[in-house]
Amino acid sequence: MDTDIVLAADRIVARYGSIEALHGVSLAIRRGQIVALLGANGAGKSTTLRTLSGLIAASSGSVRFLGEDITRVPAHRLPHRGLVHVPEGRRIFGDMTIRENLDLGSFTLTDDAERRRRLDHVFELFPILAKRHNGDARNLSGGEQQMLAIGRALMAAPKVLLLDEPSMGLAPQLIKEVMNIVQRLNREGVTILLVEQNSKVALKFADYGYVLKGGRIVLEGRGTDLANDDAVVSAYLGGVAA
Amino acid sequence: MSDGASTLSAAAQPPLVRRSFLLWALAALACALALPHFANAYVTEVATTALLYVVLCLGLNIVVGYAGLLDLGYAAFFAVGAYTTGILTSEFGFNFWLTIPVAMAAACLAGIIIGAPTLRLRSDYLAIVTLGFGEIVRIIARNLDITGGASGLVGIERPEILGFKLMQVQHFYYAFLVLALLAVFVCLSVERSRMGRAWFYVRYDEDAAAGIGINRVSAKLQAYMMGAVIASVAGCLYAAKMTAISPESFTFNQSLLILLGVVLGGMGRIPGVVLGAILVALLPEVLRGAGTYRPLVTAVALLAIMLFRPNGLWPDKRG
Amino acid sequence: AEIKIGIVAPMTGQLASEGQDMENAVKMAIDAANAKGGVNGDKITTTTADDACDPQQAVTAGSKLVSEGVTAIVGGYCSGAVLPTLKIYGDAGVPFVIIGANSTKLVAANQGNAFLANSTGDMQATTAVDLFKKNGYKKIAVIDEGDAYSSDLAKLTAEAFKNAGGEIAAKETTTAGEQDYSAVVTKVKSSGADAVFWTAYHAGGALLTKQLRQAGFQGGIVLGDGNNSPEYLEIAGSAGEGVFLLSPPTVDLLSGAADFKAKYKEAYGRDAGAYAALSHDVGDLIVDAIARAKSADQKAIIEALKASDFKGLAGEIKFTDKNTLQTSNFRPVIAKGGKWVADE
Amino acid sequence: MTLDLVIQQLVNGLIVGSFYALIALGYSMVFGVIKLLNFAHGDIYMSGAFVGLIVFSFVGVWVGNGWLGVVCALLVSMLAVGLLGVVIERFAYRPMRNAPRLSILITALGASMVLNGSALALTGGRHFAFNTDLGFAGLDVSAVHITYTQIVLVAASILLMAGMQAFVSRTMYGKAMRAVSIDMGASRLMGIDVDRVIALTFFMGSALAAGGGVMAGAYYGSVHFFMGFIMGLKAFTAAVIGGIGSVPGAMLGGLLLGLLEAYGSSLPFVGSEWRDVFVFGALILFLVFKPTGLLGRSVVERV
Amino acid sequence: MTTMALLEVRDLRLSFGGLKVLQDISFSVEKGAINSLIGPNGAGKTSLFNCLTGFYKPKGGSIRLGGRPITGLPPHRITALGLARTFQNIRLFKEMSVLENAMSGQHCRSRHGIVSAILHLPSQRREEERIRAAGMRWLDFVGIAEHAHRLAGGLSYGDQRRLELARALASTPEIILLDEPAAGLNEREKLDLVHLIRRIRDETGVTVLLIEHDMGLVMQVSEKIVVFDYGQKIADGAPEAVRADPKVIEAYLGTED
Ligand SMILES: Nc1ncnc2c1ncn2[C@@H]1O[C@H](COP(=O)(O)OP(=O)(O)OP(=O)(O)O)[C@@H](O)[C@H]1O
Ligand SMILES: Nc1ncnc2c1ncn2[C@@H]1O[C@H](COP(=O)(O)OP(=O)(O)OP(=O)(O)O)[C@@H](O)[C@H]1O
Ligand SMILES: [Mg+2]
Ligand SMILES: [Mg+2]
DSSP states (O other): OOTTEEEEEEEEEEEETTEEEEEEEEEEEETTOEEEEEESTTSSHHHHHHHHTTSSOOSEEEEEETTEEOTTSOGGGHHHHTEEEEOTTOOOOTTSBHHHHHHHHTTTOOOHHHHHHHHHHHHHHOHHHHHTTTSBGGGSOHHHHHHHHHHHHHTTOOSEEEEEOTTTTOOHHHHHHHHHHHHHHHHTTOEEEEEESOHHHHHHHOSEEEEEETTEEEEEEEHHHHHHOHHHHHHHSOOOOO | OOOHHHHHHHHSOOOSSOHHHHHHHHHHHHHHHHHHHHSOHHHHHHHHHHHHHHHHHHHHHIIIIITOOOOSOTHHHHHHHHHHHHHHHHHHOOOHHHHHHHHHHHHHHHHHHHHHHHTTSOHHHHHHHHHHHHHHHHHHHHHOTTTTGGGOBOOOOOOEETTEEOOSHHHHHHHHHHHHHHHHHHHHHHHTSHHHHHHHHHHHOHHHHHHTTOOHHHHHHHHHHHHHHHHHHHHHHHHHHHSOBOGGGGSHHHHHHHHHHHHHHOTTOHHHHHHHHHHHHHHHHHGGGGGGGHHHHHHHHHHHHHHHOTTOSSOOTTO | OEEEEEEEEOOSSTTHHHHHHHHHHHHHHHHHHHHTTOBTTBEEEEEEEEOTTOHHHHHHHHHHHHHTTOSEEEEOOOHHHHTTHHHHHHHHTOOEEESSOOOHHHHHHOOSSEEEOSOOHHHHHHHHHHHHHHTTOOEEEEEEOSSHHHHHHHHHHHHHHHHTTOEEEEEEEOOTTOOOOHHHHHHHHHHTOSEEEEOSOHHHHHHHHHHHHHTTOOSEEEEOGGGOSHHHHHHHGGGGTTOEEEEOOOGGGOGGGHHHHHHHHHHHSSOOOTTHHHHHHHHHHHHHHHHHHTSSOHHHHHHHHHTOOEEETTEEEOBOTTSSBSSOOOEEEEEETTEEEEOO | OOHHHHHHHHHHHHHHHHHHHHHHHHHHHHHHHHOOOOTTHHHHHHHHHHHHHHHHHHHHHHHOSSHHHHHHHHHHHHHHHHHHHHHHIIIIIGGGTTSOHHHHHHHHHHHHHHHHHHHHHHHTTOOEEOOOOOOSOEEEETTEEEEHHHHHHHHHHHHHHHHHHHHHHHSHHHHHHHHHHHOHHHHHHTTOOHHHHHHHHHHHHHHHHHHHHHHHHHHHOEEOTTHHHHHHHHHHHHHHHHOTTOHHHHHHHHHHHHHHHHHHHTOSSSOGGGHHHHHHHHHHHHHHHSTTOSSOOOOOOOO | OOSOEEEEEEEEEEEETTEEEEEEEEEEEETTOEEEEEOSTTSSHHHHHHHHTTSSOOSEEEEEETTEEOTTOOHHHHHHTTEEEOOSSOOOOTTSBHHHHHHHGGGGGOOOOHHHHHHTOHHHHHHHHHHHHHHHHHHHHHTOGGGTTSBGGGSOHHHHHHHHHHHHHTTOOSEEEEESTTTTOOHHHHHHHHHHHHHHHHHHOOEEEEEOSOHHHHHHHOSEEEEEETTEEEEEEOHHHHHHOHHHIIIIIOOOO
16 A cells, blocks of 8 residues: 555445446545546536545445545544545535634634634635634625635644635636645645646646546546646546637 | 427426326225215214315415415414304304305405515514414404304304205215315416416525516415415315314414424425325324324324425425 | 213313313223113223314214214313314214313203203302302402313303402403413402402412412412312412312212222222212213113103203202203312311 | 512513523524424423422432422433433434425424323323422512522523523534534534534533423422423524524523513503413514514525 | 616615625616626625615615616516526526426516416416426527426536526516626536627627626626726726726736736
């Protein structure tokens, strides 16, 4: 077993009721990498992330995290171990203040000083959150909510961060900013699995990429290789040949 | 892209009921028609109660199942109908049939008075408002002289059709059967119409409904009033059948029982609601043998049904 | 052959306890008759239908009994639930002896087949007014629970007392099932009433008594016949001392009932409630009527009931031409040392 | 109304109100977390009173029928009935988590009927005396007599409620409760054990109701299988008046409802038989003008 | 200007508590135009849409549609007057069929009520047929007619976006407001969307105002762009001019790298 692999899925199958959404997806993520997971609408990207983080149980196959089998570990045990998922659609707690949202990000933490330290770190990354920390999260604009969602995940001090379409609905400048933050986190030692619709953006940063189609991995490779292959881009990534 | 032909066929109106279903429904109807000829008075009595609940549940289903408004005081409209008939026939000597339009108008009015200011409330708040309304109606009935106070009205006139007087359980059984069929027909017609769809739109997403041009308060109010009218007509016939009515028939428990029928069978869908209504009427009778344990056994049965069939026994495909 | 007697009573709901007493006591009487060889050589069986004191359930319960072909029916506790059934029994011509329910409306709706074995509300009102006068009460507060029975009694008593020159200081209504009566108690106290007349049931009566005394009300407390239950004295405790009750004929007041009381306790593991004795009498009465009718023919039984001259545990049962009791069976009693004793 | 009457009714209203508040609080908490109108809450209150009575009659033998006995009964009942709440949640509500809201409502109704039906079957519908010797000693304010028992009762319920409010607003677990109420899935991703948080909420809500039941039983001196029905309705009403889901709202709503009833009983010109019409009428009018309740959050839906 | 402004916004103000979400916003949309609204996250674009459609009540200012004031009217009245919208987070009736969703747009263009439905009046039957036909026509227009009888919630994301469009179009609006219609679409789907938006205008004459963060798409379709920042309008003009505006670059576009 490759000790460098921090998170690995082995032929996972996932279903919603009677519909099978993943038909045996395998992937491996190495320490310190940014890995992109690409695919068209409904390909199963979000489902893959949900299965990895335990939100939905794999009906077969297994997930390993830091060398341990976590297939049957309930979702709420994972953030504490360092696997943190920023879900699709942000899912912030609208009726609570921004500060409370961030506090909840470090729910499992008992050390208040440490919580304070992490909070400062998040506020430094996203000054707008510091400015409005007593306001209700529901009133943030779409982009602001996305920052809050990422900030909240950082409060858990993740080792591996699963990001589901973080650029969705963001202004161009903010996309850049978010991607910069993703890179910065990565430099700080966080391994990242990034789901993106926008393959151009994602592959620019990714060390490695997987392409999903109809619940199966159809392609994988180094980020730059995928990005530069026009055939791949137009066949699987909905890209328009330049 | 679809071709012209399939577009046309898709645009054609679907029939009111599917053919295969129609066969079953006709068979059920035949049984229903024949029932009093085989059954004794008790069974007919219970079946009549079941039909009463069918009508009431179908009415409440419009409010709860179609428009998504939680109504915990539905028995109030039932009471409005029953008391209108009771008062008009026994105090003012009205012909029974003339009391029905009056009761419908009264129910509409009551629906507007309570619904217009409150229907914009969130569902849980609406629940308590309707509950309060139900209690208010009951307490008023209990305390006024014209309603006979707590002991209610006795000696309510029995209706006559073409010189034939409805007297026995069997007669009322058929009267309620006609009313239930009428209610089914009305619900089917409205469900597939513009207003019926509007109720569903409002139920599933109020804001989106408003955003595409539906007046949500007016739509809700219409559902509420229509439910009220159906309950009031059921009330008229109920009063005539019982000949004695009292506030105890229109309690919060009665409202809950009707709601139970709606949800138990499968909310929002007519066959489910009919089934639920019949069950609500039959279950306590079937369990009569349980004596003091009857409420407990009924409750356990109810819980079991909900746990195994969370969407009701005969749920809507829409889920 | 077999003779089947229907028992209709609240077996569930708030008044389930009373209903169970009624069923038990009637069954005891029937069992005793069977032990003596039944009636006219036939065995007697019973079947119970629960009306839950709810009019709608009462109607189905009633038609169930009729459909089962019962010879006669006994029971009925809540007037509201008995009222709509009178038509069913009347149409079927079944003899029906009402044990507990005693609203005056029952008399009007009776088709001739029903008999009220309990004294009606106006008899009780008269007894109550006599009691008020005897104790020198001039201003009375009347409190009911808003149901048919208690509001009927409250109205009748208030009228009778006014006619007798008394004053009604307050007329209040409480909600059944509520525990707190303080608001009403405060109102009654400030109305300056000499006495309170509670017309509803014992559960509320005990709480009201307690709270009246706790609030320092010094006047008299008089209770209607729905309050005769051992539970009243238990719950009211010392606050119940000196309270008057217009009692139906209960086992404790009846000299000849000691044996019945003991047997009842032995058979059912509980004390015989307020209507146990009367229910037992009605059970005996119906057996007696069938015996006198010499057949299970319902018309004959109705005639036999009309001609009843029956002496039971609870006293004499003779009917007027309206099928109500000729003599009131209410007895004013007073609570002394945790017991009801006759009010001399 | 004379001043004495006004003061006396104020006292009356506060006492009933504090019961309502206590029960409403549990109602509101449970509603807050799983958006369920827990119809069984009134029956939990009733169960609490019965458990309290049983404990009281056992320990009374050793510690007498005074305060000590009541406190023992209170604590044991709160613990036992709190657990009962957890069991009900586990077996009746948890399987229904993803079911339509109305179905859960009906399940709650079923749970309520099960508790009520069991109590009926076990007690035969009898009323039981809960005889304490707490006495009538107390203070006299103007012409109004206030017993120490009443003071302790109001103080105890305020204390319980304040503790609850502190727990919900201060502790991480309290925040987790609110988070779960907003979005269960997202809460899991925060590391919150949703099942446990919900169970805890039921425990606390049920324990509060049980506490209310024991106090009411001891104060009024009687316990009955039907006592929870009206109380459940009142608590629901109080919770809505206060703004359902809000802890301080439930407190205020309970007290307000108590006062409305007390004064509603002594309205001039109309009798106490119209009290509930007055109370519900006031409630409806109030909701028309303040649709979110006293302390409920007014939410402009974002579209 | 020679052409009449279809939508005219004057000095519109909106605030929540102390937060000034819109400050004296004025702009207009010409009949038959395709205009865009851009700006950083939180600039107030969606809030503006909510004011235009009656979901928010503005603090001040006026909105005119075809010369008629619509400020403060409830949403359903505004839709009936010819202004339709889609939502930033898709708000379909997920539990209903695709066709029923599309038919919902016709509600404000039809009139039969409960009584005529119960009586099955011939005119009511005809109206029902008209509503269905219109629903189908618009499904066909956006290209999802083959899914007519599926549940809306089961459609793919892109198709859900199309259905929102069909539903809004079915109310036969004068102007349609689209809130980030391209969010979550890939390049190819975005290209389809551009065609669709053009067809809406060209084939049905409906005016389009859209909010979008995808600058490629915005530049491609719009004739005029309005730019918001912190609740204020900072630019308003032709795409090229806006793209070159230093204020817009500073606040929104950022420098290309
Ligand atoms: N809650 C759900 N219930 C039923 N089916 C679902 C659910 N969520 C997703 N699916 C189905 O599972 C499949 C995969 O969906 P998933 O959300 O993982 O796709 P995705 O790649 O994330 O797409 P997108 O880019 O639109 O987010 C799709 O066919 C979708 O319809
Ligand atoms: N109902 C509300 N209550 C309080 N603040 C609100 C409300 N609605 C919007 N806001 C605030 O108004 C500002 C503008 O929000 P809006 O949603 O209009 O932004 P937007 O331009 O659409 O942003 P995005 O591109 O991210 O969707 C934000 O700061 C938001 O927090
Ligand atoms: Mg996804
Ligand atoms: Mg927006």
